[in-house]
Amino acid sequence: MILFSELERWRGNTITRSFPKAIVPDRHWRRPSTKESEESLTRVQNIIGDFDAEYTMKYYDYWSQHYEKDLEILDYKVPDFMASKLAGFLPGREWENPSHSVLDVGAGTGQMAIALKKFDFKGTVDALDGNTKMLEKAREKGLYKHLEQHLLMDDSPMKFASNTYDTVVCCCAMVPALIQPECLPDMVRVAKSGGRLYFTTRATDGNSTFRDRVDVQLNAMKESGLIRITAEDVIPQYSWPVNEGDDDKHCISAVAICLEKLKNSE
Numbered sequence: 001m002i003l004f005s006e007l008e009r010w011r012g013n014t015i016t017r018s019f020p021k022a023i024v025p026d027r028h029w030r031r032p033s034t035k036e037s038e039e040s041l042t043r044v045q046n047i048i049g050d051f052d053a054e055y056t057m058k059y060y061d062y063w064s065q066h067y068e069k070d071l072e073i074l075d076y077k078v079p080d081f082m083a084s085k086l087a088g089f090l091p092g093r094e095w096e097n098p099s100h101s102v103l104d105v106g107a108g109t110g111q112m113a114i115a116l117k118k119f120d121f122k123g124t125v126d127a128l129d130g131n132t133k134m135l136e137k138a139r140e141k142g143l144y145k146h147l148e149q150h151l152l153m154d155d156s157p158m159k160f161a162s163n164t165y166d167t168v169v170c171c172c173a174m175v176p177a178l179i180q181p182e183c184l185p186d187m188v189r190v191a192k193s194g195g196r197l198y199f200t201t202r203a204t205d206g207n208s209t210f211r212d213r214v215d216v217q218l219n220a221m222k223e224s225g226l227i228r229i230t231a232e233d234v235i236p237q238y239s240w241p242v243n244e245g246d247d248d249k250h251c252i253s254a255v256a257i258c259l260e261k262l263k264n265s266e
Protein backbone atom coordinates (compact mmCIF):
# COMPACT_ATOMS: atom_id res chain seq x y z
CA MET A 1 0.00 0.00 0.00
CA ILE A 2 1.31 3.45 -0.87
CA LEU A 3 1.80 5.70 2.12
CA PHE A 4 0.54 9.23 1.92
CA SER A 5 4.02 10.54 2.77
CA GLU A 6 5.40 8.64 -0.21
CA LEU A 7 2.70 10.05 -2.41
CA GLU A 8 3.68 13.54 -1.34
CA ARG A 9 7.31 12.74 -2.12
CA TRP A 10 6.75 11.53 -5.64
CA ARG A 11 4.37 14.31 -6.42
CA GLY A 12 7.48 16.44 -6.18
CA ASN A 13 8.83 18.69 -3.46
CA THR A 14 9.19 21.46 -5.97
CA ILE A 15 5.43 21.85 -6.25
CA THR A 16 4.10 24.61 -4.10
CA ARG A 17 0.69 25.14 -5.67
CA SER A 18 -2.29 23.60 -3.97
CA PHE A 19 -3.20 20.63 -6.13
CA PRO A 20 -5.84 18.02 -5.44
CA LYS A 21 -4.62 15.66 -2.74
CA ALA A 22 -4.32 11.90 -2.66
CA ILE A 23 -4.54 11.24 -6.35
CA VAL A 24 -3.71 7.58 -5.84
CA PRO A 25 -6.26 5.96 -3.57
CA ASP A 26 -5.32 2.81 -1.66
CA ARG A 27 -7.73 0.64 -3.52
CA HIS A 28 -5.60 1.08 -6.58
CA TRP A 29 -3.16 -1.39 -5.14
CA ARG A 30 -5.57 -4.26 -5.02
CA ARG A 31 -6.12 -6.68 -7.82
CA PRO A 32 -9.43 -5.82 -9.46
CA SER A 33 -11.95 -8.28 -8.21
CA THR A 34 -15.24 -7.57 -9.90
CA LYS A 35 -16.14 -9.14 -13.23
CA GLU A 36 -16.27 -5.66 -14.73
CA SER A 37 -12.78 -4.78 -13.57
CA GLU A 38 -11.41 -8.14 -14.71
CA GLU A 39 -12.69 -7.33 -18.17
CA SER A 40 -11.11 -3.88 -18.06
CA LEU A 41 -7.81 -5.35 -16.96
CA THR A 42 -7.96 -7.93 -19.70
CA ARG A 43 -8.40 -5.20 -22.28
CA VAL A 44 -5.27 -3.48 -20.93
CA GLN A 45 -3.30 -6.72 -20.93
CA ASN A 46 -4.41 -7.68 -24.42
CA ILE A 47 -2.23 -4.99 -25.95
CA ILE A 48 0.90 -5.90 -23.97
CA GLY A 49 3.08 -7.64 -26.54
CA ASP A 50 5.06 -7.18 -29.73
CA PHE A 51 2.19 -6.29 -32.04
CA ASP A 52 2.67 -4.42 -35.29
CA ALA A 53 1.11 -1.01 -35.97
CA GLU A 54 -1.70 -2.40 -38.11
CA TYR A 55 -2.84 -4.77 -35.37
CA THR A 56 -2.43 -2.06 -32.73
CA MET A 57 -4.58 0.43 -34.60
CA LYS A 58 -7.29 -2.19 -35.12
CA TYR A 59 -7.16 -2.95 -31.43
CA TYR A 60 -7.61 0.73 -30.58
CA ASP A 61 -10.54 0.92 -33.02
CA TYR A 62 -12.18 -1.64 -30.76
CA TRP A 63 -10.79 -0.42 -27.42
CA SER A 64 -11.82 3.20 -28.06
CA GLN A 65 -15.38 2.16 -27.14
CA HIS A 66 -14.29 0.91 -23.69
CA TYR A 67 -11.07 2.79 -23.03
CA GLU A 68 -12.32 5.59 -20.81
CA LYS A 69 -14.64 3.39 -18.81
CA ASP A 70 -11.79 0.90 -18.30
CA LEU A 71 -9.47 3.64 -17.07
CA GLU A 72 -12.09 4.85 -14.67
CA ILE A 73 -12.71 1.36 -13.30
CA LEU A 74 -8.99 0.69 -12.93
CA ASP A 75 -8.44 4.15 -11.46
CA TYR A 76 -5.75 5.15 -13.96
CA LYS A 77 -3.72 8.04 -12.60
CA VAL A 78 -0.60 8.29 -14.75
CA PRO A 79 -1.65 11.54 -16.50
CA ASP A 80 -2.26 13.07 -13.04
CA PHE A 81 1.18 11.95 -11.96
CA MET A 82 2.78 13.46 -15.05
CA ALA A 83 0.84 16.72 -14.90
CA SER A 84 1.65 17.26 -11.24
CA LYS A 85 5.35 16.53 -11.81
CA LEU A 86 5.48 18.66 -14.93
CA ALA A 87 4.08 21.61 -12.99
CA GLY A 88 7.15 21.36 -10.78
CA PHE A 89 9.57 20.89 -13.69
CA LEU A 90 8.60 24.04 -15.58
CA PRO A 91 10.62 27.10 -14.65
CA GLY A 92 9.20 30.26 -13.10
CA ARG A 93 5.61 30.96 -14.00
CA GLU A 94 5.59 28.91 -17.20
CA TRP A 95 2.71 26.76 -15.91
CA GLU A 96 0.50 29.82 -15.98
CA ASN A 97 1.82 31.15 -19.30
CA PRO A 98 -1.04 31.07 -21.86
CA SER A 99 1.44 30.83 -24.73
CA HIS A 100 3.21 27.74 -23.35
CA SER A 101 2.61 25.06 -25.98
CA VAL A 102 2.35 21.35 -25.23
CA LEU A 103 2.23 18.53 -27.77
CA ASP A 104 0.62 15.33 -26.44
CA VAL A 105 1.99 12.42 -28.50
CA GLY A 106 -0.17 9.28 -28.37
CA ALA A 107 -2.87 11.47 -26.86
CA GLY A 108 -5.57 8.81 -27.07
CA THR A 109 -8.89 10.05 -25.74
CA GLY A 110 -7.33 13.11 -24.11
CA GLN A 111 -6.50 12.02 -20.56
CA MET A 112 -3.37 14.15 -20.46
CA ALA A 113 -5.26 17.30 -21.43
CA ILE A 114 -7.80 16.57 -18.68
CA ALA A 115 -4.99 16.18 -16.15
CA LEU A 116 -3.25 19.38 -17.26
CA LYS A 117 -6.49 21.27 -16.86
CA LYS A 118 -7.11 19.68 -13.47
CA PHE A 119 -3.71 20.92 -12.34
CA ASP A 120 -4.49 24.41 -13.63
CA PHE A 121 -2.16 24.50 -16.62
CA LYS A 122 -2.93 27.66 -18.60
CA GLY A 123 -1.11 27.02 -21.88
CA THR A 124 -2.30 25.32 -25.07
CA VAL A 125 -2.25 21.60 -25.85
CA ASP A 126 -2.11 19.91 -29.27
CA ALA A 127 -2.77 16.19 -29.76
CA LEU A 128 -1.22 13.63 -32.06
CA ASP A 129 -2.43 10.05 -32.32
CA GLY A 130 -2.45 7.33 -34.94
CA ASN A 131 -5.99 6.25 -34.19
CA THR A 132 -8.92 8.26 -35.52
CA LYS A 133 -11.47 6.82 -33.10
CA MET A 134 -9.36 7.61 -30.04
CA LEU A 135 -8.69 11.11 -31.38
CA GLU A 136 -12.42 11.69 -31.93
CA LYS A 137 -12.99 11.07 -28.23
CA ALA A 138 -10.21 13.56 -27.49
CA ARG A 139 -11.74 16.12 -29.84
CA GLU A 140 -15.12 15.88 -28.06
CA LYS A 141 -13.51 17.19 -24.87
CA GLY A 142 -12.67 20.50 -26.50
CA LEU A 143 -9.38 20.73 -24.64
CA TYR A 144 -6.98 20.48 -27.59
CA LYS A 145 -6.18 23.40 -29.86
CA HIS A 146 -5.15 21.20 -32.77
CA LEU A 147 -5.54 17.44 -33.28
CA GLU A 148 -3.42 15.53 -35.77
CA GLN A 149 -4.00 11.98 -36.92
CA HIS A 150 -0.57 10.55 -37.61
CA LEU A 151 0.97 7.13 -37.11
CA LEU A 152 4.40 7.94 -35.71
CA MET A 153 7.05 5.49 -36.90
CA ASP A 154 10.81 5.81 -37.21
CA ASP A 155 10.37 6.23 -40.98
CA SER A 156 7.29 8.44 -40.67
CA PRO A 157 8.18 11.55 -38.64
CA MET A 158 5.64 14.08 -37.45
CA LYS A 159 4.70 16.85 -39.88
CA PHE A 160 5.36 19.58 -37.30
CA ALA A 161 8.26 21.96 -37.84
CA SER A 162 11.37 21.49 -35.73
CA ASN A 163 11.76 23.54 -32.51
CA THR A 164 8.01 24.23 -32.20
CA TYR A 165 6.72 23.11 -28.79
CA ASP A 166 7.70 24.21 -25.30
CA THR A 167 6.85 20.77 -23.93
CA VAL A 168 6.24 17.39 -25.55
CA VAL A 169 4.54 14.70 -23.46
CA CYS A 170 4.01 11.03 -24.24
CA CYS A 171 1.98 9.26 -21.57
CA CYS A 172 1.78 5.46 -21.62
CA ALA A 173 2.26 5.27 -25.38
CA MET A 174 5.91 4.22 -25.58
CA VAL A 175 5.73 0.45 -25.15
CA PRO A 176 6.41 -2.45 -27.53
CA ALA A 177 3.08 -2.50 -29.38
CA LEU A 178 2.80 1.28 -29.61
CA ILE A 179 5.35 4.05 -30.27
CA GLN A 180 8.92 2.82 -30.68
CA PRO A 181 12.01 4.24 -28.93
CA GLU A 182 13.47 5.15 -32.33
CA CYS A 183 10.79 7.89 -32.48
CA LEU A 184 12.28 9.69 -29.47
CA PRO A 185 14.60 11.85 -31.64
CA ASP A 186 11.57 13.06 -33.60
CA MET A 187 9.78 14.00 -30.37
CA VAL A 188 12.87 15.94 -29.31
CA ARG A 189 13.11 17.53 -32.78
CA VAL A 190 9.72 19.22 -32.43
CA ALA A 191 10.53 20.57 -28.94
CA LYS A 192 12.09 24.00 -28.62
CA SER A 193 15.60 24.49 -27.34
CA GLY A 194 15.19 24.93 -23.58
CA GLY A 195 11.94 22.93 -23.77
CA ARG A 196 11.39 19.39 -22.61
CA LEU A 197 10.14 15.93 -23.47
CA TYR A 198 8.41 14.03 -20.70
CA PHE A 199 7.52 10.39 -21.44
CA THR A 200 6.89 7.04 -19.80
CA THR A 201 7.80 3.49 -20.53
CA ARG A 202 7.40 0.26 -18.59
CA ALA A 203 10.08 -0.60 -16.07
CA THR A 204 9.29 -4.28 -15.83
CA ASP A 205 11.77 -7.11 -16.43
CA GLY A 206 9.79 -8.10 -19.49
CA ASN A 207 10.38 -4.66 -20.96
CA SER A 208 14.16 -4.63 -20.48
CA THR A 209 15.07 -5.04 -24.17
CA PHE A 210 12.69 -2.23 -25.09
CA ARG A 211 14.11 -0.07 -22.27
CA ASP A 212 17.62 -0.77 -23.63
CA ARG A 213 16.46 0.66 -26.96
CA VAL A 214 15.12 3.74 -25.13
CA ASP A 215 18.52 4.17 -23.51
CA VAL A 216 20.35 3.82 -26.85
CA GLN A 217 18.33 6.77 -28.15
CA LEU A 218 18.75 8.83 -24.99
CA ASN A 219 22.50 8.18 -24.84
CA ALA A 220 23.00 9.15 -28.50
CA MET A 221 21.16 12.44 -27.94
CA LYS A 222 23.07 13.06 -24.71
CA GLU A 223 26.41 12.40 -26.37
CA SER A 224 25.65 14.82 -29.19
CA GLY A 225 24.88 17.51 -26.60
CA LEU A 226 21.23 17.71 -27.69
CA ILE A 227 19.61 16.79 -24.38
CA ARG A 228 20.15 16.24 -20.71
CA ILE A 229 18.02 14.01 -18.50
CA THR A 230 16.47 16.06 -15.72
CA ALA A 231 14.28 13.50 -13.94
CA GLU A 232 13.53 9.81 -13.86
CA ASP A 233 10.77 8.73 -11.50
CA VAL A 234 9.11 5.46 -10.74
CA ILE A 235 5.37 5.59 -11.21
CA PRO A 236 3.87 3.62 -8.36
CA GLN A 237 0.56 2.74 -9.95
CA TYR A 238 1.25 2.45 -13.63
CA SER A 239 -0.15 -1.04 -13.97
CA TRP A 240 -1.88 -3.61 -11.85
CA PRO A 241 -1.00 -7.00 -10.37
CA VAL A 242 -1.43 -9.47 -13.17
CA ASN A 243 -1.48 -12.84 -11.43
CA GLU A 244 -3.17 -14.04 -8.29
CA GLY A 245 -0.66 -13.62 -5.49
CA ASP A 246 1.33 -10.85 -7.18
CA ASP A 247 2.37 -8.33 -4.60
CA ASP A 248 2.65 -4.56 -4.65
CA LYS A 249 6.00 -4.54 -6.39
CA HIS A 250 4.26 -5.61 -9.56
CA CYS A 251 2.51 -2.28 -9.55
CA ILE A 252 5.78 -0.35 -9.60
CA SER A 253 6.31 -0.99 -13.20
CA ALA A 254 6.99 2.18 -15.13
CA VAL A 255 9.32 5.13 -15.28
CA ALA A 256 8.60 8.70 -16.28
CA ILE A 257 11.65 10.31 -17.86
CA CYS A 258 12.02 14.04 -18.36
CA LEU A 259 14.70 15.50 -20.59
CA GLU A 260 15.60 19.03 -21.52
CA LYS A 261 16.55 20.01 -25.05
CA LEU A 262 19.76 22.01 -25.02
CA LYS A 263 19.99 23.35 -28.55
CA ASN A 264 17.83 23.80 -31.62
CA SER A 265 17.47 21.00 -34.15
CA GLU A 266 18.55 21.86 -37.69
Ligand SMILES: C[S@@+](CC[C@H](N)C(=O)[O-])C[C@H]1O[C@@H](n2cnc3c(N)ncnc32)[C@H](O)[C@@H]1O
Pocket residue numbers: 053056057060078079105106107108109110111112128129130131134150151152153170171172173177178179180
Ligand atom coordinates in the same frame (compact mmCIF):
# COMPACT_ATOMS: atom_id res chain seq x y z
C1 LIG B 1 -2.39 3.51 -23.97
S1 LIG B 1 -3.01 4.75 -25.04
C2 LIG B 1 -2.49 6.19 -24.11
C3 LIG B 1 -3.37 7.35 -24.41
C4 LIG B 1 -3.20 8.55 -23.49
N1 LIG B 1 -1.87 9.11 -23.57
C5 LIG B 1 -3.53 8.17 -22.07
O1 LIG B 1 -2.67 8.31 -21.19
O2 LIG B 1 -4.67 7.74 -21.83
C6 LIG B 1 -1.86 4.75 -26.38
C7 LIG B 1 -2.27 5.63 -27.56
O3 LIG B 1 -1.15 5.64 -28.46
C8 LIG B 1 -1.64 5.60 -29.78
N2 LIG B 1 -0.58 5.05 -30.64
C9 LIG B 1 -0.08 3.81 -30.62
N3 LIG B 1 0.90 3.68 -31.52
C10 LIG B 1 1.02 4.89 -32.13
C11 LIG B 1 1.87 5.40 -33.14
N4 LIG B 1 2.81 4.65 -33.71
N5 LIG B 1 1.72 6.69 -33.52
C12 LIG B 1 0.77 7.48 -32.95
N6 LIG B 1 -0.06 7.04 -31.98
C13 LIG B 1 0.07 5.77 -31.56
C14 LIG B 1 -2.87 4.72 -29.70
O4 LIG B 1 -3.73 4.95 -30.79
C15 LIG B 1 -3.45 5.13 -28.36
O5 LIG B 1 -4.40 6.14 -28.50
